Amino acid sequence: MSKKTQSIFAAILAVIMILSLLVALIPAAHAVTEAEIEALKRQRDEIAEEKAAKQAVVDDLEAKQESILELKHALDERNDYTKQQIELNNREIELYDQMIQEKAEELEEAIAREEQQLERYRVRVRAMEENGDYDFLALLLNTTNLGELLTTIDDIGEIMESDRQLEDAYIAARENTERVKKEYEEVKADLEARQAALRDEQRELERQIQEATDHINELLEEIQQRQAEIDELDEEQQARQHEIDVLVDELERQRAAEEERRRQQQQQQQSGNSGGGDGGNTGGVTGTGSFGWPCPGCYYVTSRMGNRFHPIFNEWRYHSGMDIGAGAGSAIVASDGGTVSWCGEKGGYGNCIMIDHGNGYYTLYGHMSSYAVGYGDSVSKGQTIGYVGSTGWATGPHLHFEIRYGDSCLDPEAVAGFSGLTYAPDAGE
Numbered sequence: 297m298s299k300k301t302q303s304i305f306a307a308i309l310a311v312i313m314i315l316s317l318l319v320a321l322i323p324a325a326h327a328v329t330e331a332e333i334e335a336l337k338r339q340r341d342e343i344a345e346e347k348a349a350k351q352a353v354v355d356d357l358e359a360k361q362e363s364i365l366e367l368k369h370a371l372d373e374r375n376d377y378t379k380q381q382i383e384l385n386n387r388e389i390e391l392y393d394q395m396i397q398e399k400a401e402e403l404e405e406a407i408a409r410e411e412q413q414l415e416r417y418r419v420r421v422r423a424m425e426e427n428g429d430y431d432f433l434a435l436l437l438n439t440t441n442l443g444e445l446l447t448t449i450d451d452i453g454e455i456m457e458s459d460r461q462l463e464d465a466y467i468a469a470r471e472n473t474e475r476v477k478k479e480y481e482e483v484k485a486d487l488e489a490r491q492a493a494l495r496d497e498q499r500e501l502e503r504q505i506q507e508a509t510d511h512i513n514e515l516l517e518e519i520q521q522r523q524a525e526i527d528e529l530d531e532e533q534q535a536r537q538h539e540i541d542v543l544v545d546e547l548e549r550q551r552a553a554e555e556e557r558r559r560q561q562q563q564q565q566q567s568g569n570s571g572g573g574d575g576g577n578t579g580g581v582t583g584t585g586s587f588g589w590p591c592p593g594c595y596y597v598t599s600r601m602g603n604r605f606h607p608i609f610n611e612w613r614y615h616s617g618m619d620i621g622a623g624a625g626s627a628i629v630a631s632d633g634g635t636v637s638w639c640g641e642k643g644g645y646g647n648c649i650m651i652d653h654g655n656g657y658y659t660l661y662g663h664m665s666s667y668a669v670g671y672g673d674s675v676s677k678g679q680t681i682g683y684v685g686s687t688g689w690a691t692g693p694h695l696h697f698e699i700r701y702g703d704s705c706l707d708p709e710a711v712a713g714f715s716g717l718t719y720a721p722d723a724g725e
Contacts, residue, residue: 328547333540340536347529354522361515368508375501378494385491392484399477406470548643555638583632583653587712588677590631590661591684591695594622595717598694600724601707616705617660617698621720624665624693626684630675631659631699631712639671645696646688649681662696663687 589595599619630651637658638650645662649669652658665685669675686693699706708714 328543328550330547333543333547336536336540336543340533340540343529343533343536347526347533350522350526350529354519354526357515357519357522361512361519364508364512364515368505368512371501371505371508375498375505378498378501382491382494382498385487385494389484389487389491392480392487396477396480396484399473399480403470403473403477406466406473409466409469544643551642555640582655583634583657584677585632585653585655585657587631587659587699587708588629589712589714590628590659590697591620591622591626592629594620594626594684594695596621596720597717597723598720599722600709600719601705602724615724617662617696618708620695620697622684622693622695624684624686626693626695627680628661628664628682628684628695630677630679630681631697632657633677634659634675636669636671636673636675636681639667639669641687644689646690647682647685648688651675651681656701658700660696660698660700662698663690663694665693 597618598621599615601615601618603614628649632651632653634651634653636649637652638648638660640648642648642662645660647662647664647667649661649664649667650658651661661682663685664682664687667682669679669681675681684693684695690696697708699708699711709717
């Protein structure tokens with residue numbers, strides 16, 4: 297070996313040693329665990345429960361506020377009616393005041409006429425007394441015959457009777473006026489008593505209205521405060537969900553890296569005859585290019601491919617495949633022939649199998665309860681590979697089925713042209 301070659305070789309070894317030292321000095325990345333994710337999920341769920349409890353309080357407060365608003369509306373209407381009654385009562389009292397005043401004036405006139413008539417009668421009596429005694433002797437002496445005497449006596453009697461009748465009429469008129477005036481005064485007194493009661497009722501209604509208004513304002517302030525707390529919890533819940541999403545993505549990345557490492561080790565051990573991963577055909581088996589239905593006897597689609605409202609995270613997310621409703625333990629078959637490139641837990645998919653069909657296509661079967669094949673196995677189209685379960689992010693037993701070409705997810709219905717399917721009302725379009 298020449299000196300020049302030795303120098304180059306020594307330089308390469310030095311570079312390798314330096315790189316090894318630098319790699320040793322770089323701190324290892326934090327390995328994400330399911331326990332961390334579960335802890336964050338518990339925190340998120342606790343926040344959701346607290347938020348739901350506060351929302352229930354807000355709903356109860358709003359119901360109370362609505363009830364008090366209805367009560368206030370009824371009190372306002374009743375108060376308006378009471379005010380109208382008071383106004384009508386005032387007008388009626390004013391009319392009776394006017395009628396009493398008129399009767400008082402009539403009474404004064406009647407008393408004046410009565411006194412005037414009495415005075416007229418007294419004047420006539422005094423005049424007769426001043427002119428002498430009216431006895432039979434005087435009448436006898438002042439008359440020339442019996443006829444004149446009788447006529448004089450009749451005239452005096454008629455005058456006296458007329459005066460007496462006129463005075464009786466004046467007295468009756470005065471007494472009637474006094475009686476009517478008294479009746480008016482009694483009615484007015486009743487109206488005034490009723491008016492006082494109405495004003496007491498109005499004051500009580502206004503007090504109740506003010507009390508209801510104050511209570512409504514207190515409830516509104518409390519509702520606003522509780523709503524602010526709910527908004528804070530919502531932000532906190534979204535922050536926790538974001539942390540969960542980041543960790544889930546990191547966990548899947550770590551698992552993919554570990555699986556790739558294992559695949560490479562198996563490839564080295566098997567001299568390239570088995571193994572796989574998510575890329576490249578693992579066993580040289582090529583599919584037919586025609587995809588069959590993966591869950592025989594179960595043709596109910598609960599969720600199609602596309603955007604949907606996630607049943608666990610309660611937000612809109614992209615759904616990369618189709619969900620097939622099936623009973624727990626139902627058989628799952630290979631949609632086409634190929635080699636099992638993944639057999640194990642895979643994040644939200646739970647227990648999952650991926651089949652590499654050797655022509656650029658892959659199929660994925662998620663949420664399985666158990667497996668019927670293993671990693672690196674060659675499978676034929678229609679062969680049972682596992683059983684329906686609810687592992688991973690699932691709300692119940694079903695099969696999540698995907699068709700991929702390279703790194704892209706394809707719509708299974710469009711690619712395979714499945715027919716005879718039925719769909720849940722919220723399966724999507």
